[in-house]
Amino acid sequence: MLRKGMRRLVHGCREILHRLHVSRCTCIDERQLSQIGHTLYQEFDDGVVLLDKNGFLLEANPAFCRQSGFSLLELLRMRRTQLRAMLQVDWDIVLSQLMTSGRWQGALWLKHKTQGWLPYQLMLRRTAALSGNVELLGVFSAQRGMSADEEQLDPLTGLLHRLSFDNQLRLLCRGTQPFTLLTLDLDQFRQINNQFDHQTGDRILQQLALRLQRLLGPRGMVARVGGDDFALLIPDMDQPEQAQQLAEEVYAEVLRPFKNGDSEIAISGTLGGALWPLDARSPGALWRRAEQALFIARNRHLPMLAFSAGVRKELSYRQKLQQDLLDAVQNNGIWVAYQPIWDNQRQRVGKLEALARWSHPELGNIPPDQFIPLAEESGLIGLLGEKILEQACADLALLHQAGFDWLELSINRSIIEFLQLDAQANSWLDVIHQHHIAPAKIIFEVTESLLMDTQSQHLVRLHTLREAGCRIAIDDFGTGYSSFNYLRKFPIDIVKIDRSFVLTVPHDHKDTQLLLGILCIVQNLGYEVVVEGIEDEALQQFLLQHHCEYSQGYLFSKPQNFTSLLEYLVELSPQVRASGE
Ligand code: C2E
Ligand code: MG
Ligand code: MG
Numbered sequence: 001m002l003r004k005g006m007r008r009l010v011h012g013c014r015e016i017l018h019r020l021h022v023s024r025c026t027c028i029d030e031r032q033l034s035q036i037g038h039t040l041y042q043e044f045d046d047g048v049v050l051l052d053k054n055g056f057l058l059e060a061n062p063a064f065c066r067q068s069g070f071s072l073l074e075l076l077r078m079r080r081t082q083l084r085a086m087l088q089v090d091w092d093i094v095l096s097q098l099m100t101s102g103r104w105q106g107a108l109w110l111k112h113k114t115q116g117w118l119p120y121q122l123m124l125r126r127t128a129a130l131s132g133n134v135e136l137l138g139v140f141s142a143q144r145g146m147s148a149d150e151e152q153l154d155p156l157t158g159l160l161h162r163l164s165f166d167n168q169l170r171l172l173c174r175g176t177q178p179f180t181l182l183t184l185d186l187d188q189f190r191q192i193n194n195q196f197d198h199q200t201g202d203r204i205l206q207q208l209a210l211r212l213q214r215l216l217g218p219r220g221m222v223a224r225v226g227g228d229d230f231a232l233l234i235p236d237m238d239q240p241e242q243a244q245q246l247a248e249e250v251y252a253e254v255l256r257p258f259k260n261g262d263s264e265i266a267i268s269g270t271l272g273g274a275l276w277p278l279d280a281r282s283p284g285a286l287w288r289r290a291e292q293a294l295f296i297a298r299n300r301h302l303p304m305l306a307f308s309a310g311v312r313k314e315l316s317y318r319q320k321l322q323q324d325l326l327d328a329v330q331n332n333g334i335w336v337a338y339q340p341i342w343d344n345q346r347q348r349v350g351k352l353e354a355l356a357r358w359s360h361p362e363l364g365n366i367p368p369d370q371f372i373p374l375a376e377e378s379g380l381i382g383l384l385g386e387k388i389l390e391q392a393c394a395d396l397a398l399l400h401q402a403g404f405d406w407l408e409l410s411i412n413r414s415i416i417e418f419l420q421l422d423a424q425a426n427s428w429l430d431v432i433h434q435h436h437i438a439p440a441k442i443i444f445e446v447t448e449s450l451l452m453d454t455q456s457q458h459l460v461r462l463h464t465l466r467e468a469g470c471r472i473a474i475d476d477f478g479t480g481y482s483s484f485n486y487l488r489k490f491p492i493d494i495v496k497i498d499r500s501f502v503l504t505v506p507h508d509h510k511d512t513q514l515l516l517g518i519l520c521i522v523q524n525l526g527y528e529v530v531v532e533g534i535e536d537e538a539l540q541q542f543l544l545q546h547h548c549e550y551s552q553g554y555l556f557s558k559p560q561n562f563t564s565l566l567e568y569l570v571e572l573s574p575q576v577r578a579s580g581e
Helices: 002-020 030-036 038-043 062-068 072-077 080-085 091-101 162-174 189-195 198-219 240-255 283-299 307-330 368-377 381-401 415-420 426-434 448-452 456-467 483-489 509-524 537-545 562-572 574-580
Strands: 047-052 057-060 103-112 116-126 134-142 179-186 221-224 229-235 258-260 263-265 269-276 304-306 334-343 348-360 364-366 408-412 442-446 471-477 494-497 528-532 550-552
Touching: 047 062, 057 062, 057 072, 062 072, 062 103, 062 134, 091 103, 091 116, 103 162, 116 198, 162 221, 162 229, 162 283, 179 240, 179 283, 189 198, 198 221, 198 229, 198 240, 198 258, 229 240, 240 269, 240 304, 269 283, 269 307, 283 304, 283 307, 307 348, 307 368, 307 381, 334 381, 334 562, 348 368, 348 381, 348 550, 348 562, 368 381, 381 408, 381 415, 381 426, 381 562, 415 448, 415 456, 448 471, 448 483, 456 471, 471 483, 494 509, 509 528, 562 574
Parallel strands: 269 304, 348 408, 408 442, 442 471, 471 494, 494 528, 528 550
Antiparallel strands: 047 057, 047 134, 103 116, 116 134, 179 229, 179 269, 221 229, 258 263, 334 348, 334 550, 348 364
């Protein structure tokens, strides 16, 4: 349609101008214009402009005035630089193509007087054959209708799809104006499709597309760039705070429940943002930055993150932290805290869980949830884990010597540590033997993620450790996908029921029944049970009633350093001190 319209226009224009003998040195006057044609200038839906060889506007039709928001008079009075600034396009490329082939066609952004940047397709053609001083003819077609090429649009939502969006992005990157790219990924959208049906999922995507278009309006462009991935381009937005603000508005639209017949469906999503030219120097790099921001936001359970605002800081913070962690691991900056695990039957501390601690000289205490993943990423976890095991075994040996010889030690091990462990598990078993500790006193806590990773080498190592006499506990039980299945498949001795299962017990009936059910199955299968996160007496009484063997939580003690642990143990069992002395 564009080509046909364009051909018609150029042809018409050429003929009319030819007939008029417009002189090269005079502007087109009113009379001539009216002759150039009512059809051409007044009724054509696409914006039409005529420029002279110096790039000054000679004429624009009403459609272009609407597209730009300026009156013809305002347009005619504009300087060339003003006119150029209205168009977001790489002028070097345009001009060189016009020189060589006499025409240029492509997508660009046109700055509307009041509504900001709007996307168009522009066809520019040199009209050297024309008389008068008309040098260039330009036709602006709206993005959607202009090519009638529906392939440009996503059939489900009517938004641009990835390819066209990429073109727009590349175009903007060639220009000089700053802009923002936002990417939106819906959380677990597959579940919506599974739980309802694909048509329902499709309807949500359509409603969301509409909301995003309404929200953004003429400020920018929205695209569906993947199944449940959307992207937004906002020209002229160059402040991380603005991007954050818009991301919040988008997020609110995602959270607003969607109609599904008589009911409603709620979804959520995560957004990442990146700013041009602040965050990247190429379109591909800008995508990556926005996606990196999204990834970090998701990991940190944030709804959104703009790269410049958060990720840059985060990356340099992480780099510094990684260096500091290396120093700490090498120079004994990591220490071990112990949390007692209460033996409900014998009414005494039965086990100790060793928990890594890092007291950073400037940042204070950094929780293991933060520095363990950092150690894993930077390859430090092996060394860190060895130091923890070494220190904990040395301390346990002291406690055994002091008379607390029944105490067992629980050591956390991550999946990466298992991957790095030698097949005979010698690097761990040697430490235990060196401190003359019976392996039966050592428990290795693994999480369900280790068992989810079906690598057979994990299984071999678990067996090796058990054959050597150590025991295996499954930590945070119930937080994974198929917890009971792991019990069947893996060599496990102890189950540590996650704190999330006991938060409302015994007050909440359903949660209480659920905990009882888990306890019943696990106990009947013959596993030793530890319930984590005991903070109040009512829960502890409930566990006693139901013959739960071990309780761990702040009700008994928070994790503490070795000296205060010793005082705590001595206070609970004064007779041990007597016998130990
Ligand atoms: P985890 O193994 O499940 O450890 C128990 C966590 O729950 C500890 O947090 C402990 O302080 C906390 N906790 C215990 N009782 C209560 C309670 O009554 N209420 C509440 N709110 N929390 C309680 P911590 O020390 O921050 O450790 C977090 C996680 O870091 C551990 O979870 C473990 O997965 C990991 N971790 C700690 N040390 C090591 C280590 O040396 N190696 C490895 N691989 N992971 C470690
Ligand atoms: Mg643990
Ligand atoms: Mg745990």
